[in-house]
Amino acid sequence: KQEVTQIPAALSVPEGENLVLNCSFTDSAIYNLQWFRQDPGKGLTSLLLIQSSQREQTSGRLNASLDKSSGRSTLYIAASQPGDSATYLCAVRDTNAGKSTFGDGTTLTVKP
């Protein structure tokens, strides 16, 4: 059974700092990995999607990398802003059944 872990559970940084969020998974036979953002009381918004054949994806100040062999993905946020404050979740989809396993998320606070 796939297990997804996100460390740290919470992170507080000053505005302007570059930061890295981590996602690890136990079964490397994945189809893709998706990073989401969740604001309090809201749904999940997709940030980046990495297919299993890809090593990284970039969107604006966000960069996500994938290392299947080590079972890890990182989400890099450059020049953090208070508006980046949210919970960030990663989801790993398995190859066959098309179901996703979610991590518990990292709650990020960016202080002005």
Add this chain to the structure above:
Amino acid sequence: NAGVTQTPKFRVLKTGQSMTLLCAQDMNHEYMYWYRQDPGMGLRLIHYSVGEGTTAKGEVPDGYNVSRLKKQNFLLGLESAAPSQTSVYFCASRTAYEQYFGPGTRLTVT
């Protein structure tokens, strides 16, 4: 293009009552999912559907039923609500690659 919508947004039920949560998507996606999100337990899959007329059990299906009579709609039913079903419920649909989530339904069972 509204994406994924859910109704209602909030609901309070008494133990033993029944209700249906509606999820609708206008993106012509085949796959649809119902999740529940609880503090400390993350997102857990309740039921899912791989196309119109199909449903399958997820990780925590007990106490819930689903139907997918139309491609754009996925209904989640609680026949006899229990306090353990107090949660935030999210619906999602997906393309071959990416999942899209609805805004959620906050359900409290007293």
